[in-house]
Amino acid sequence: MANESGVISRGAAADSMDSAHAAGAVFHELTRSLCPVCRRVIDAKVLLRDGAVFMHKRCPQHGAFEARVYGDAEAYVNFARFNRPGTVPEAFSTEVSHGCPHDCGLCPDHEQHACVGIIEVNSACDMDCPLCFADAGRGYSLTLAEVEAALDSFVRTEAAPEVVQFSGGEPSIHPQIGEMMRAASRRGIRHVMLNTNGRRIARDDAFLDELADIRPAIYFQFDGFDADTNQKIRGEPDLLGEKIRALDRLATIGCPVILVPAIEWGVNEHEVGRIVEFGLEHPAVFGINFQPAFHAGRHGDHDPLRRVTNPDILRWIEEQTDGRFRVSDFFPVPCCFPTCNSATYAYVEDGEVTPLPRILPMEDYMDYIANRVLMDVPGEMRRLLEELWSAASIPGTGDAAYAFDLACAACGLPQGLGGIEDIAGRMFMITLQDFMDPWTFNQKNVMKCCKEILLPDGKQIPFCAYNSVGYREQAREQLAARQPDRDRARRTGEPLEIQPLRFEFDHPGTEA
């Protein structure tokens, strides 16, 4: 039997498979994962049991482990049909030498280009959360030149990258974060996002003005309303007032906000519905990205057999919104892997919610959605509608034999911009994104990962590999070791030479 930490037995091979052979378990497939203790690559069985999906694996040194990886076995199996051929990047940054996941990246074995590039501009934070995959704290603070080097490499490998997200640490406290976001826009990257706890937005007028000028999308940490939730996840019970203040201020400057709640079992699963209702109401918010709490980096005690997964959050959404959103309104997104992300888009008017999958066959549009940023389909729809509007007002159109009447049926404004604002401005999006940790790591998913950490030396490392395999710790150490050089360069104004990061692993390959 598993104990609290998910370790079934340490080193005792004889009884380690008992759980794998539990009555009624279906052996779905074999994959590769990691030992959560030494991080070596080990084989893993994916098992279907009691309507859910579990991963069972054994390290020759540290014994057997089991974790819950998906709360809906039927969907897990059926979603395979949503898997689509990946699109590879224009160029790769590394070679295949040790094998996945030790050649990041991206190496030529990767099956998907990068939809989102993430740059962690610093390791420091103005909060000290008990749950932090980045294990924020003292360490490093990248220079603008280092960030530009990471962006340049992204442009080289993607040709026309769509999204860059600035993260940390807490990126808003980096003194040059504004220049960094501008550097991304200047390179033609359409969507620049700031991943933030919102504290500086709530407190700093000058920073708010700068955001009003740059207009990034705000990826806004927001875990719930209860003091207990904020105490357990963020270590601060009285966070709500500051969060609301930040959101209200963002509404005044028209920066689009996506709420990002981390949902942990026994902590805030009862707040899921209220977060949805709040998001629908708040003028700054146009979407929510729910994330099951994952246990990489800094985290408290957890039971891998009671891990929150996307289907659990979907059920809570349906139960807690009285069916305004239903489980069946959500569709899997082909990249990374169909089980990593689920999404829906809805039209909201006068409190009435119409999820698009209830009126459109989403499967027919999946290639469009998949290759677009998960986060910005409403924004894209707005762009297309505006384009339509401008097409309708091109000189000469009135004479066209088939002049097209872009009338707004609802408000009776013929050819009115009202119709366009109506649709795009009332679109709301809910996405779910399950990141893997060393307990749930599945190499199959990582090989199709489309969210990459961009490093100054040009390497791009799939987010879940970065957090689980050991890249984060090694990158942090090397980036922190260069901090004195950065400080010196800042003082003297001399350029800082960007050195390659090197990653070494004790157990490359698959010895197990």
Add this chain to the structure above:
Amino acid sequence: MTTEAWIQALTDTRVGDRPEPETLKACCADVYASDWARMLLGDSFHPGGMQLTDRLAEMLTLRPGDRVLDLASGAGASAIHLADRFGIRPVGIDFSETTVERARAAASEAGSAAEFAVGDAEDLDFEDASFDAVICECSFCVFPDKVAVSSEIARVLRPGGRVGIGDVCRDGDLPPELETLFGWVACISDAYSAHDIAAALAGAGLRTTGEERHDDALAALISDIGGRLMTLEAGAKLGKLTLPAGMQFDEARRVRRAAADAVRRGVLGYALITARKPE
């Protein structure tokens, strides 16, 4: 014919019962002049947009002052852009009077010297050897008589003049939903392979000087059309947009998916091909 009638004809007519060339030309011209085309294709009607137009111009080494003919110039976006960017003197022709008027209006709004005229690519109304270059973006595929177009290009080019074709290429069999008149108009069913485009030009004495593949640009265009179609369908079904009668979303989605699949399988792609008339 009305738009609805065209839409019906487009999806019902199989290319096997190939219509009259004049019907084809009129149909293509009308469809591309219609708002449907702009709604689904956006500002630029060819894969890769202005980026690939620039690339084609670079391959042709267009120089300031060059007199350049743009075949099937549509609403004039490429000609106006190239005049501005490369300092050329473009003349665009299109089979549709509506489209030509639209291009003239766009040129006058942009303060561009680009000229536009109604014309037929198979029977050009220009002197022999009167152009330094000819460009033809995503339209060679819809010209019913490609031999006639090739020899007309060769005729109006001066010795040493260059032609640049950007076009959908087809290698292999298409599913039945694309073998329709719609497939024809949508640059698909009568598209040649890159090799055959070069051969058609060679038949008129034009020697191939370059070929580049840009299949990703076609995939991106088809994906964007998906976004536009989805937005329109959502708007219509929410009762927020009044669309003309005859819009068959089921059919449109089916055709678009078939095209996306064909690109993925490598049956459809996009190429830039340049050739030169000997001195």
